[in-house]
Ligand code: SF4
């Protein structure tokens with residue numbers, strides 16, 4: 001199919017011919033250090049990379065050039081997002097599913113017991129998450145026309161937003177559900193969701209078709225155009241994700257950048273987030289049966305290239321990745337991490353259900369935030385942009401002119417202070433206080449510096465929810 005970035009058809013904006021041509025051209029260019037260094041220099045100016053350019057970097061193997069790429073990715077992350085890392089947690093509402101995805105433990109023919117949370121169970125889960133300090137959730141549920149209806153989801157969102165606890169409330173609910181209609185996206189927008197997230201899994205059509213044995217998700221066209229419908233319905237922030245390891249990662253990386261280009265050019269706003277995922281054991285699904293499973297080294301390369309190619313997009317890492325390795329990946333471009341996650345329905349309280357996939361990082365948010373501070377990051381529970389209406393192109397403008405880092409940094413300090421006051425032990429409070437005071441004195445803008453310092457004092461006196 002001819003490539004057309006503006007097309008409404010998935011087969012045209014993710015043209016297989018264009019991806020293959022990009023990879024073919026890339027194989028010859030990647031061995032030329034001058035070309036590779038030119039691309040690294042372009043990325044270091046925060047101008048991003050086209051899918052053709054990103055393709056070249058996927059084939060770089062020279063250790064020196066790879067190190068230069070990693071260094072560029074670290075610099076870009078630091079420049080755009082500073083040293084804050086935003087924390088969130090998934091909340092599984094229902095594991096009913098009619099799809100037959102070969103890589104997922106929830107596939108319809110699995111003989112597992114299924115469960116959908118009641119209002120009371122949702123409240124108990126949210127309370128458990130709130131006790132860990134979470135303010136930002138990603139709602140997850142399988143696809144099931146009778147059990148997981150839009151009415152059920154909208155009601156669950158309403159329940160969550162109306163829960164208030166001693167230390168506050170959930171302030172931002174992102175949603176990761178199956179592709180749906182424009183009308184349903186409009187309803188989700190009205191319900192006040194943050195980002196609509198949908199993982200593509202793979203852009204390679206024959207593999208997509210094979211991996212989805214049955215169910216509505218098998219429809220590649222409908223699935224791949226879901227973000228378009230969400231944006232047409234007024235949801236400004238959408239999130240992408242490839243499940244790396246289903247097909248050749250070089251192909252999927254190029255497809256993912258093309259998808260980002262499509263959204264950027266068609267709607268004037270690229271993806272708000274890209275979730276970084278790779279195949280893991282999931283119930284009766286074994287990673288070892290996926291010949292394209294991605295090695296640790298290649299995975300780092302993928303993260304670095306995406307950081308270089310789409311500098312203004314938040315990158316999310318889940319607890320699928322193990323602790324120490326996860327930290328080294330974070331440095332290459334990750335801006336959001338999940339912590340203390342349970343990947344099963346009722347996992348924070350009743351714990352009767354099978355998880356969707358195995359997690360490797362079992363650290364609690366308190367342990368995770370402590371580690372992040374030790375590594376020089378500011379753990380952040382910020383939800384300010386969405387609540388200040390800084391979404392879509394308003395957000396992108398700030399990101400592109402380099403100003404988002406200023407508000408992110410200050411908000412991270414405020415939310416870390418809240419977190420330390422409400423959830424930290426004495427040692428955590430001391431560490432956080434020292435970090436906050438050091439970082440506040442380094443805020444270049446005098447007005448923001450003074451305001452942040454006064455907000456921190458007021459938080460310590462019991463006030464909450466300040467934001468820039
Ligand atoms: Fe269902 Fe999602 Fe699992 Fe597929 S990946 S089986 S749609 S829960």
Ligand code: SF4
Pocket residue numbers: 086380382383384385386404407408409411
């Ligand atoms: Fe995210 Fe906006 Fe907060 Fe920065 S200021 S951490 S971009 S919500």
